[in-house]
Amino acid sequence: MIVALRVDERLIHGQVAMTWTKALKLDGLVVANDEAANNEIQKMSLKMAVPQEIKCIIKTVESAIQLLNDPRAQKMRLMVLVTTVKDAVTICERFQDIELVNIGNAGKMTDGEKITFSKEVMLTQEEIDHLETLVKLYPNTEFQPTPAMEKKLAVNILKNIRR
Numbered sequence: 110m111i112v113a114l115r116v117d118e119r120l121i122h123g124q125v126a127m128t129w130t131k132a133l134k135l136d137g138l139v140v141a142n143d144e145a146a147n148n149e150i151q152k153m154s155l156k157m158a159v160p161q162e163i164k165c166i167i168k169t170v171e172s173a174i175q176l177l178n179d180p181r182a183q184k185m186r187l188m189v190l191v192t193t194v195k196d197a198v199t200i201c202e203r204f205q206d207i208e209l210v211n212i213g214n215a216g217k218m219t220d221g222e223k224i225t226f227s228k229e230v231m232l233t234q235e236e237i238d239h240l241e242t243l244v245k246l247y248p249n250t251e252f253q254p255t256p257a258m259e260k261k262l263a264v265n266i267l268k269n270i271r272r
Contacts, residue, residue, distance in 0.1 A: 111177060113188040113209040116197050118218050120145060120190050121155045121165070124255050125213075129188060130163050132256035133209075136185040137164035141173035141200060142192055170196050174203050194232065194239040201246045210247040212240070212263060213254055226266055229254045241267060 112133050120140050138159060145151045146169045159165040168176055176182060191197050216223050216231035223231040230252060232240065240263060244250050250263040
């Protein structure tokens with residue numbers, strides 16, 4: 110079962126590996142990222158950041174969707190990690206029972222003109238359009254860097270930037 114879907118362009122790092130896995134009592138992390146899935150060095154590096162008791166699978170976005178549809182995945186508490194809001198929309202269009210949709214860290218590594226939402230999130234207009242779609246699919250989508258930090262609903266943040 111997908112307990113959480115998180116947009117975080119760093120994918121797996123200390124906050125995810127140590128804080129989110131414990132707070133959500135996760136069994137595994139699924140990285141859904143085409144680039145990472147096709148880069149053996151990046152896959153190895155990402156897996157090194159994961160505690161031994163947590164399973165870690167790195168797949169392309171489409172392969173991750175197939176994996177998440179497997180009945181065995183339904184028996185595990187999983188967090189899916191993507192780098193873009195666009196990829197989050199792709200996954201959310203296929204799964205209607207995700208408990209938490211989280212925007213954690215996005216936009217720092219992408220080019221183009223961006224609007225700053227917080228020190229962790231800066232999005233291009235294209236990603237803002239995807240965020241609007243994501244909020245339609247999951248109205249409780251939230252911005253929250255770590256479980257200990259304040260949650261801010263994306264729908265409220267979008268209201269402040271709409272023209």
